[in-house]
Amino acid sequence: MTDVITTPARVLVTKIGLDGHDRGSRIIAAYLRDAGMEVIYTNPWQKIEAVVALALEEDVDVIGISSLATDHLLVPKLMAALIAADLGHIRVVVGGIVPDEDEADLLSAGVSEVFHPGAVRYDIVSSVEKLAAEATNARPLD
């Protein structure tokens, strides 16, 4: 059964840690906007607490973390912080330079999917759509 999304998926596209290379995150933001999603886009170098606060404030379904220079190593901390903030329904995807050894760690920390260089536009967009629907269904009832 396909989930029907009645309102556009809300996606936070951001970078945590120290690196600022943003070609990838800008392209992804454009992909998702073109597909009709609401994209909240930030400056790089976000602190984990800031990402959690923004995710709550903007009521997002999915967080996309773009990483070129090892900042993905902080993502397990982000996952823990989301759960601590009662935002465990938010799905997190990571895209960028992520070595295989690290991918397993990210997935076991609760990341839904890792996209590597060369990932196909269609796959990225449809995965984020699917995850947004999952997040909506997993959302705690008010």
Place this chain on the structure above:
Amino acid sequence: MNKMDKTVAAAADWQRNYDKMIGNDKVIKNRSGIEVQPLYWPQDDADGSYTEKLGFPGSDPMTRGIYPTMHRGRTWSQRQLIGLGRPADFNARIKSILKSGASALSMIPCNSVYRGIDCDEVEPEILGTCGTILNTVEDMDISLKDIPIDEISIGLNDPNPFTMLAQMLIVAENRGIPWDMITGTSNQSDYISHFVANHMFYRLSLPGAHRVQMDTITYLAEHVPNWNALSIVGQHMQQAGATPAQAMGLTLSTAIQYAHDCKARGMDPDKFLERFTFFFDISISFFEEVAKFRAGRRIWNNLVTERFGVTNPRAKRFKFHAQTSGFDLTRQQPLNNIARVTAQAMAGIFGGLQSMHTDGYDEVLSTPSEDSAKIAISTQNILKHEAHLCDVIDPLGGSYYVEALTDAMEEEILKVIGQIDDQGGMYKAVENGFVQEMIGASALEYQKQIDNNEQTIVGVNAYQEEEDASARPVLKRPPQANMEAQVERLKQIKAARDSAVLAHGLQGLRTAAQSDNINVFGAQLDAARAGATLGEIVTVLREELGFGQPLVVA
């Protein structure tokens, strides 16, 4: 003198300069026994277009090269970027790389250094994973242990406000090496480029960075005369999505901006332009890159003459370092990247570069491994010695295609420079977001071509194969314990300082930043001598001169 006579005279001129500079020229024969001359040019130049548009290497308009001898005389510096872990790790690595043939040193700090933060304030997971931790003069001293810093050219990836350079100058001072023996370049010194693309380096606001930049250039011109204070960077822009013509045009516009800024400080273009250097990306679009470099050289030569009245030939030289493009590398079938880097490097060599970094094939998988860095250097050596790419100057010059493309690229590049002139110069065009928009649009456009299969990428949208992940190099990260020890060491160093001396040094820096006529870089050196760390220096300057934030969000 008719036009052909002019060419003959110019050729004789070049031959004289060549002989003088080369000393004993080697006889080079190809495998068929044909003796290869250092330069070829048209024997018939009836309309004079050859002398006007191409000329001879080392003479106006320098399309064919900035020196009479080019790579036949001296090949490029092999300047591999290296940085990993603790200062001692860097030191060991640089020694091994120097042994394997690198002829210059290039230093990459940890991203925390780029961001202006000491290691004791960084999440430990990401510490030292991309570069070396350089927070103190001691860190720099350990990094450069047993390295003859007065004999080797050093590239510091050292963004404004140039804390690494300050540390290195103090290391030289402590070793009794006079500063005029120090040669090299402040890479990543082009603060404007940091606001345009890759948002990696800037620590200060745009106007704050401008102030520090100009103070540093002025200070170095007086005290460290053989240091290139400014490397103007097109690499970030092209990596962020600018087309090769845009990247060249924007870089030249940036150089125009800095030249005006230097003039405004009363400096003489015939002098300060001698120290301008450039840093470019080399994509795999082979002929386009060759034409980009040839056109850039010609435009710069004409431009400094027309706009700044330069007559000193040394001040017209378009000296550049280039790095093969990481963006072109693929995660799929990663060993293919060795072939890509080879093609990119060839384009750079035929483009007439002075210094090169070739990427490790695994850069797209992780921070490059030591083995892949060695292959990258071997690639340069193979091209030089086995493929004989350096025997003849500007060997593609005269090709109908390359010359037509050089002209067409020149036209495109000049268009971009015109657009930036219309914005009131590069500083304004970046402040108002014009450049960021231009690059963003180009990045999207190219991505669409890949998405639509208009541009084939082997292994990505064509010729895909099942991937064998076990073939990938194993990642080596600095052990966490090393990083903890480094943080501990910083704490010890901080605790052992004379707090009055330190406070005095930092106050001096603050006072300089607040005043209009005290040189900030000089004050920074004093602060570093007083024991101030990278983070402390950057914090004071941020408080006084403003924090750097991206000017355009998406």
